[in-house]
Amino acid sequence: MSEPTAVLREPTNLVSPRAVSYWRVSSGIGTLVVWVAVAVTWLLWSERPWWATALLLLAVVAAAVPTVLMPPVRYRIHRWDVTDVAVHTRSGWITREERIAPLSRVQTVDSTQGALMRFFGLRSLTVTTASAAGPITIDCLDAAVAADLVAHLTAVTGAERGDAT
Amino acid sequence: MTQPPEPPYADEPYAGPAPYDEPAPKPPVAEAEWQRMDVRYLVVGPFAAARQFVIPAGAAAIGLGSTGSPWALLALPAFVVLSLLFGMVPWLTTYFRVTDTAFEVRRGLLNKTRLTAPLDRVRSVDLEASLVSRVLGLTKVAVGTGVDDTRIELDGIAKADGEGLRRFLLTRSRAAAAPSPAPATDATGTPPAEGGPPPVPAPAVEVEPVELARIDWSWLRFAPLSLARLAVLAGALTFLSQFVNDIPVLETEAARSAYDYVAAQALSLVLVVGAVVALVAWVVVAVAAFVVQWWNLRLVRDGDNLRLTAGLITTRSTSVDEKRVRGVKLTEPLLMRPAGGAELATLATGVGEGGTTTVLPPCPRTVAVRVGEDILGRPTDEPLTVDLHAHGWLARRRLHVQEQVGVLVVAGVIALVVALVPWDLPWWIPLAFLVVFVPLGVVVCEAQYRNLGHRLTAEHLVVVGPSVVRRREVIESDGIIGWVVQQSFFQRRLGLATLVATTAAGGEKVVAVDLALPVAVGLAHAATPGVLDEFLAA
Numbered sequence: 001m002s003e004p005t006a007v008l009r010e011p012t013n014l015v016s017p018r019a020v021s022y023w024r025v026s027s028g029i030g031t032l033v034v035w036v037a038v039a040v041t042w043l044l045w046s047e048r049p050w051w052a053t054a055l056l057l058l059a060v061v062a063a064a065v066p067t068v069l070m071p072p073v074r075y076r077i078h079r080w081d082v083t084d085v086a087v088h089t090r091s092g093w094i095t096r097e098e099r100i101a102p103l104s105r106v107q108t109v110d111s112t113q114g115a116l117m118r119f120f121g122l123r124s125l126t127v128t129t130a131s132a133a134g135p136i137t138i139d140c141l142d143a144a145v146a147a148d149l150v151a152h153l154t155a156v157t158g159a160e161r162g163d164a165t
Numbered sequence: 166m167t168q169p170p171e172p173p174y175a176d177e178p179y180a181g182p183a184p185y186d187e188p189a190p191k192p193p194v195a196e197a198e199w200q201r202m203d204v205r206y207l208v209v210g211p212f213a214a215a216r217q218f219v220i221p222a223g224a225a226a227i228g229l230g231s232t233g234s235p236w237a238l239l240a241l242p243a244f245v246v247l248s249l250l251f252g253m254v255p256w257l258t259t260y261f262r263v264t265d266t267a268f269e270v271r272r273g274l275l276n277k278t279r280l281t282a283p284l285d286r287v288r289s290v291d292l293e294a295s296l297v298s299r300v301l302g303l304t305k306v307a308v309g310t311g312v313d314d315t316r317i318e319l320d321g322i323a324k325a326d327g328e329g330l331r332r333f334l335l336t337r338s339r340a341a342a343a344p345s346p347a348p349a350t351d352a353t354g355t356p357p358a359e360g361g362p363p364p365v366p367a368p369a370v371e372v373e374p375v376e377l378a379r380i381d382w383s384w385l386r387f388a389p390l391s392l393a394r395l396a397v398l399a400g401a402l403t404f405l406s407q408f409v410n411d412i413p414v415l416e417t418e419a420a421r422s423a424y425d426y427v428a429a430q431a432l433s434l435v436l437v438v439g440a441v442v443a444l445v446a447w448v449v450v451a452v453a454a455f456v457v458q459w460w461n462l463r464l465v466r467d468g469d470n471l472r473l474t475a476g477l478i479t480t481r482s483t484s485v486d487e488k489r490v491r492g493v494k495l496t497e498p499l500l501m502r503p504a505g506g507a508e509l510a511t512l513a514t515g516v517g518e519g520g521t522t523t524v525l526p527p528c529p530r531t532v533a534v535r536v537g538e539d540i541l542g543r544p545t546d547e548p549l550t551v552d553l554h555a556h557g558w559l560a561r562r563r564l565h566v567q568e569q570v571g572v573l574v575v576a577g578v579i580a581l582v583v584a585l586v587p588w589d590l591p592w593w594i595p596l597a598f599l600v601v602f603v604p605l606g607v608v609v610c611e612a613q614y615r616n617l618g619h620r621l622t623a624e625h626l627v628v629v630g631p632s633v634v635r636r637r638e639v640i641e642s643d644g645i646i647g648w649v650v651q652q653s654f655f656q657r658r659l660g661l662a663t664l665v666a667t668t669a670a671g672g673e674k675v676v677a678v679d680l681a682l683p684v685a686v687g688l689a690h691a692a693t694p695g696v697l698d699e700f701l702a703a
Binding site: 086088 | 514646647691698702
């Protein structure tokens with residue numbers, strides 16, 4: 001009883017290169033908050049035991065790790081493909097996830113842009129199906145690419161009949 | 166052949182209730198008049214309102230009574246009057262009608278709402294009658310559309326009208342969905358009657374309902390083996406015990422010394438008697454709950470609909486369009502497995518309550534399998550009995566490693582506590598913990614692994630476990646609307662992946678844990694041919 005096997009290829013398209021800066025800035029804000037908290041503790045708690053000092057140093061380093069490591073890794077991992085038949089995305093950096101949905105089952109095509117994303121000229125696109133477990137997000141596309149993609153997806157899915165369940 | 170007219174809402178998903186601020190557009194074919202619920206609702210309404218008021222009213226009465234305020238005397242009459250008034254409001258402000266295209270309800274005194282279910286979107290119609298409603302011959306109608314959370318509910322319809330409405334809506338939803346030559350009129354050729362009670366169309370070809378299952382009281386033997394209700398019972402007992410603590414007699418010296426005496430004389434006897442009493446209580450509660458819930462159970466196929474009726478005090482009748490049933494779930498709890506028992510639920514779209522409807526009580530496995538296959542349309546690929554593919558040595562190892570890492574972490578924490586707290590705790594506590602929980606973890610993981618498997622048959626994806634309760638989910642390949650392949654850091658190192666088949670039915674996903682990555686992708690590729698083609702490595 002051997003089962004069929006198959007291997008997914010890497011999706012073709014990368015997201016916008018500006019996404020690296022965007023991720024670095026948005027993650028950096030979190031890092032800064034932790035650093036400020038550590039600095040305040042450091043100053044107010046002058047007679048701390050040795051292990052508290054160690055924990056504080058650890059927090060300083062740990063808070064910086066995602067900001068330093070995550071953006072380039074994530075940029076390599078985040079890839080996507082849209083054909084006339086289906087959407088395929090890969091995302092994550094420690095836990096990875098590949099999502100595929102046939103366009104015939106797509107319910108809505110949404111795009112969103114936060115304030116910081118607007119500054120970097122980025123836009124995210126989400127394709128939903130009738131399953132709550134099934135939304136597919138392509139994060140941080142170039143805003144122009146996202147607009148084209150929305151138009152393409154809307155055209156393809158609008159031509160489908162049936163209720164996509 | 167005439168082309169059927171377009172269903173009016175075919176291209177836009179039903180967007181939920183629309184605000185009612187201008188007169189409705191006229192239905193294209195015929196107009197039925199708005200009508201109120203049955204007048205007998207005026208009796209049911211106050212009861213329902215009273216139920217809502219009873220807790221705040223009680224709190225207010227106790228609050229006022231304890232201050233000795235004369236207003237406390239007014240609490241009861243006020244409660245009755247308010248219940249009566251508020252109970253009548255729904256009857257006065259709720260109207261419904263059935264047009265040729267939609268089932269509509271409008272309600273509200275200040276905030277007016279209008280709910281519309283296009284007939285071609287009706288997926289399920291449930292009837293439910295509480296004890297008061299049954300005495301009065303009323304029933305509650307709940308109409309489910311494609312959107313899971315919005316069910317249109319209408320309390321207080323005469324029982325016969327409710328039945329008629331159910332048949333009409335389900336017949337029409339099918340007529341609108343199927344390309345039949347004359348969908349504009351119902352099967353008898355008459356448009357819905359103007360103004361009268363909801364129309365009761367007789368289908369041109371009367372199909373005798375086929376009975377799939379009926380209650381068999383020998384199934385009662387499985388009732389105490391289903392522990393799902395134990396949690397409810399435990400909660401109720403905890404709640405009651407709070408009152409027991411307040412009973413003054415336990416505080417008195419005499420009672421306490423008598424209790425001490427008994428406890429000292431026969432502690433083991435007390436324990437044994439306590440255990441027996443608990444067991445007997447459990448059996449009684451479980452059997453009673455089974456009888457109340459499943460009294461008079463009938464599961465029938467009526468044309469293209471599955472209909473479930475059951476209930477001793479509150480009767481329920483759930484009807485689902487069979488096309489909307491995308492799969493079934495067969496559950497064999499740990500205690501029921503040696504006794505050969507199982508439960509069966511359907512996975513459907515647009516029925517509300519998570520899309521999963523339990524259609525059989527705990528019953529013999531053979532019965533559950535037979536009914537499950539009936540519901541799936543007697544598939545030749547035998548998805549409920551077919552042997553499964555195992556997930557392999559790495560998946561098994563991963564289960565064990567996860568479990569034992571958890572045990573070690575807890576043991577470490579216990580050791581830390583023992584070492585650091587000032588009271589002299591014996592040093593062997595963490596070791597004793599390990600001695601108990603390491604073997605237990607091994608046993609549990611082996612049990613979970615034995616309930617882990619998957620299989621793609623000709624038309625169905627079958628997934629089981631990993632869990633101590635054996636839960637087999639069967640979903641039509643055609644009902645799968647997307648795939649997710651997840652790999653955590655540790656799964657990547659082992660070359661494993663979790664495959665999620667997303668669907669609109671049931672819990673909206675079916676999950677196969679810890680498959681080898683190529684097997685996971687191969688499974689997805691085989692289950693939905695064509696979708697993955699362009700994304701596969703050459």
